Amino acid sequence: MENQTVEYKSDIPSKTNLFKAEIVAFLNTNDGTIFLGVDDDGLFLPEKMEEFKKWESLISDWIHNAFSVPAQRFIILEISAQKFAIHIKKGYKPPYYYKDGEGFNSKGIYIRNGSSKRRATDDEVRRMVKAQVANEFEIEPSSIQKSLTFHYLQDKLLDNNIVFDPKGLRLQNIDNQYNNGALLLSEQNSQVTKIAVIDGLDMSVDFLAKKTFSGSLIKQIDMTLEYISLLNDTKVSFTGAAARVEHEGYPSKAIREAVINAYAHRDYSLSADIKVEVYDDRMEIFSAGGLPDGLSVVDIKEGISAQRNPNIVHVLDKINYIENFATGIRRILASYKDFDKEPKFIVTPNQFKVVLYNKHYALAADDKQGWANNNLKKNLSEAEQLELGFTLQDNILENNEVVADVKQYIDANDEKIIKILTLSGDKSRQELQNSLQESKTKIYQRLTKLIDLKLISKRGQNRSTVYYIDANERK
Incomplete structure (x- = not known):
């Protein structure tokens, strides 16, 4: 047929x-x-x-x-x-x-x-002509050939039962030369991602943290999503039927779509880095280059798509990072349908910016439930603050201060840790990490917070460290 x-x-x-x-x-x-x-x-x-x-x-x-x-x-x-x-x-x-x-x-x-x-049509011809300059970068021969390595990409392919085949992945031309798309996906990629956490609503205040990620484009995507997940606060509410409802500050789907789109569709012929700026009330994600093929914001909201980097999109599709059905922008909008501020998409000839709003932020000064980036910082141990790029400051609790209502500080997975320790006794960090299926950094963050809140305790050092709940707390 x-x-x-x-x-x-x-x-x-x-x-x-x-x-x-x-x-x-x-x-x-x-x-x-x-x-x-x-x-x-x-x-x-x-x-x-x-x-x-x-x-x-x-x-x-x-x-x-x-x-x-x-x-x-x-x-x-x-x-x-x-x-x-x-x-x-x-x-x-x-x-x-x-x-x-x-x-x-x-x-x-x-x-x-x-x-x-x-x-x-004339419009379709114009789009194809306009796309040529930006699209050429991806397919041009790389300045580095013999020393390119693809360890991170190969691991991702193996996870999806795919053999690394440079030609099949469109990383080589017919003369067996690696192209710039291959360079971007290799460990030798010189492009970087920069993330800044700002203590306030604009750049007039101090940075709480700065982080730079380098290496394979796919590794940068993973590290950026992991880092942002640590900044994404989750609150819990209870319904009349005692069911719990979790509310993320930023919808995870919106974050994932916005971040991956920034890498998949940016103009790599421009030298600007991908940037993420996290303010108290919003997150801004910047990528170089305007919309490809002459599209408008109205076009992409309606699901019309164009690929500036079809070879990179092809690889991301193979490893299940994207579905390649032009639904990303609509998914971002759908994740905010219950919020009074719709995500913004701001386009200039040389830049595409996505603005996602923090659903937990409250402008009123007397709203104690309002989120500030500084609160996250207080939830981290000194070692974790250093690892994430924060400058050191006091923990969430001072000395032996007692918190009257700890529910505002914990979420469902925090409560799961408490339940596991209550029912099963001592557990190592690795055992808890396996139970929750979260990253090592995230589990450390949770355990440190629960210790500071005096909900759990720990004993031992290094690999012999275990976490537990005091006997009198079990009763």
């Missing part, structure tokens, strides 16, 4: 430009195959075998001379006793067109639309 990637033809039409247009449509849209010498259902027509040599000669000539660029790297003929297949790869630099005289031929630009082709 014909579809977006398959076309059946019984013969090359007398108006050969119609057939060239079929090839061009795949070059401009997606990988596909045209089967010649078959009926509308794809069944081989034996009487067409005598045409194979003529078709091979004609199409071979077209591959070198009939299109806007020689297409031998994109078109492969597969010919056997009962098959004539033209395998076409999507080109690196659309728009492609078939020649009709000399120079640019806008009438020869076609795109694939379901099971058929159609001529590209």
